[in-house]
Amino acid sequence: SLRGGLRVGLLCHRGVGGSAMVAVGLARQLAARGHDVHVVARSTPPGLETPPPGVRVHRLTATDDVTTRLDVDWTTAELHGLAELVASVVQRERLQVLHFHYAVPFAWVVQDVVRRLGEDRPAVVGTLHGTDVSVLGRRPAVRRRLEPALAALDAVTTVSDHHAALATRIFRLPEPPDVIPNFVDLDRFRTVAHPPAHGRAPRLVHVSNFRQVKRPESMARIAGRVLAAAPSELWLVGTGERMPAVESILEDPIADGRVRLLGVRLDVENLLPHTDLLLVSSRMESFCLVALEAMASGVPVVAPRVGGLPELVEHGISGLLFEPGDEEGAARLVLVYLADPALQRRLSAGALTRARSLSTAAVIPRYERLYADVLGRT
Numbered sequence: 001s002l003r004g005g006l007r008v009g010l011l012c013h014r015g016v017g018g019s020a021m022v023a024v025g026l027a028r029q030l031a032a033r034g035h036d037v038h039v040v041a042r043s044t045p046p047g048l049e050t051p052p053p054g055v056r057v058h059r060l061t062a063t064d065d066v067t068t069r070l071d072v073d074w075t076t077a078e079l080h081g082l083a084e085l086v087a088s089v090v091q092r093e094r095l096q097v098l099h100f101h102y103a104v105p106f107a108w109v110v111q112d113v114v115r116r117l118g119e120d121r122p123a124v125v126g127t128l129h130g131t132d133v134s135v136l137g138r139r140p141a142v143r144r145r146l147e148p149a150l151a152a153l154d155a156v157t158t159v160s161d162h163h164a165a166l167a168t169r170i171f172r173l174p175e176p177p178d179v180i181p182n183f184v185d186l187d188r189f190r191t192v193a194h195p196p197a198h199g200r201a202p203r204l205v206h207v208s209n210f211r212q213v214k215r216p217e218s219m220a221r222i223a224g225r226v227l228a229a230a231p232s233e234l235w236l237v238g239t240g241e242r243m244p245a246v247e248s249i250l251e252d253p254i255a256d257g258r259v260r261l262l263g264v265r266l267d268v269e270n271l272l273p274h275t276d277l278l279l280v281s282s283r284m285e286s287f288c289l290v291a292l293e294a295m296a297s298g299v300p301v302v303a304p305r306v307g308g309l310p311e312l313v314e315h316g317i318s319g320l321l322f323e324p325g326d327e328e329g330a331a332r333l334v335l336v337y338l339a340d341p342a343l344q345r346r347l348s349a350g351a352l353t354r355a356r357s358l359s360t361a362a363v364i365p366r367y368e369r370l371y372a373d374v375l376g377r378t
């Protein structure tokens with residue numbers, strides 16, 4: 001490359017979801033570090049409508065609607081169409097590394113690309129993100145197809161130790177994946193004083209796609225207990241299939257104007273710093289990107305001890321953890337937190353420290369080292 005970096009292809013979903021956000025963040029950061037980056041997706045992933053210098057977007061279809069769905073159902077024709085597009089970009093741009101985010105359906109697409117290009121294939125890397133392992137990977141038909149596709153990659157990465165162990169077990173991987181945790185752009189996520197100086201009601205915030213895996217009704221019941229017991233507000237960001245159930249659980253505080261329904265927002269960096277505690281109630285999270293974004297905004301997290309969450313949030317240091325399903329215990333933790341400004345200051349500072357350890361400067365070089373490693377090997 002003229003710029004002295006690598007020529008990297010990134011393959012990702014187009015929706016508002018963690019794996020696409022990570023791919024888009026990686027694209028921007030790699031380009032800023034002098035690499036030539038080509039993002040291939042069904043349509044433009046959110047955040048790349050105006051790509052920065054060094055990033056080019058190649059899309060399969062022209063419709064750029066913002067979606068909160070992960071579209072994992074592709075027809076064979078669509079998969080071939082995507083593989084054809086990827087192969088042509090790889091050849092034309094002489095890509096050295098092809099790196100997918102989320103195994104379904106991209107592990108198969110990459111397999112097809114490798115078959116098409118033979119000797120001229122790039123090094124191939126896959127990052128497993130979440131339900132590609134914990135939900136889809138448990139379906140025998142999906143697992144049988146993913147196992148050989150993953151085994152044929154030059155490298156597999158996952159976003160937490162928990163997810164790495166799960167993936168190794170489910171897909172019987174020949175070796176455990178490299179764990180490269182998700183990262184946060186500290187120029188984008190900034191903090192204001194916590195607790196707020198001007199004595200407004202404290203704000204709980206929940207950000208998700210309101211799908212079952214996020215257990216949004218449980219979140220609503222926890223928040224409902226807190227709202228009933230202490231002066232406070234709840235901000236809900238995002239939407240999804242469980243939203244009507246959430247609204248019915250929170251009917252009274254919604255009627256009282258204490259719940260703000262903010263809908264899908266791509267600029268969460270403008271909201272999070274003005275909240276005081278992120279409430280997570282997921283059944284499973286391989287990582288929980290929004291928790292890291294909240295922490296980078298100086299906002300601690302209250303979350304269940306599931307998946308990769310305990311690796312990110314340290315109980316009593318950068319947030320508070322409860323046993324999955326213990327809604328009463330979760331509400332109690334939140335109420336203790338709201339009543340104790342010293343605890344708020346301490347956890348806010350702890351959250352910021354933890355987030356800084358996962359800055360782009362700390363994490364992106366790990367992907368660069370991985371690329372150098374696989375290129376040395378292929």
Ligand code: GMT
Pocket residue numbers: 016017018019020022070102129130131132134159182213284285286287288289290
């Ligand atoms: O796996 C999913 O359901 C969606 C996926 C996505 O594309 O948003 O989310 C996963 O990847 C994120 C980025 O690495 C993680 O922060 C999320 O924890 C993870 N979701 C789950 O594990 C449920």
